[in-house]
Amino acid sequence: GIQVEQSPPDLILQEGANSTLRCNFSDSVNNLQWFHQNPWGQLINLFYIPSGTKQNGRLSATTVATERYSLLYISSSQTTDSGVYFCAVSGNYQLIWGAGTKLIIKP
């Protein structure tokens, strides 16, 4: 099955910094989603991005399907960006989840 690897596993930044989170996957996919899980456990979908680039405010994502990776960019980090960021991909009907990147934004 598809393997999903996220890096880095942990990231600690000061408020205002920019960050790049990476998701590598082992096979072709037709579905890739980025999620944010806040410190209270709520999972929120950030992007549906099997290919191309999307932006939503301070967040943007790029997926290069031919090279099997996706990047999530967070600019001007805020403390509310803290939490775990998951990448989930699918080549058939089941989403395969990465282990996540834990992001801590210090004030």
Place this chain on the structure above:
Amino acid sequence: EAGVAQSPRYKIIEKRQSVAFWCNPISGHATLYWYQQILGQGPKLLIQFQNNGVVDDSQLPKDRFSAERLKGVDSTLKIQPAKLEDSAVYLCASSLAPVVGQGAGANVLTFGAGSRLTVL
């Protein structure tokens, strides 16, 4: 639109007892998922329904876990008897369509707040 509703939010039981979790998906969402998330790990799919049929239950421990979605709307996940290792957050999610098929927003997952289970 109303989100995915789950209850109870928290439950503490003794091992070997039973527990049930309820989920009401977003109206019109045909696909419903139950995930188990153990502290520090990513979500693990337990079961996926398409309307009232099961699409995937390959990771559901069927000797103790059961789930149903009788009318293709809300769903119940039951654990009987519970074990210590069942302590986790049980997350329900829904999507308009299955993960593969209709593309774009149709297969974007929306999650509920989760039900946190502690087994003592």
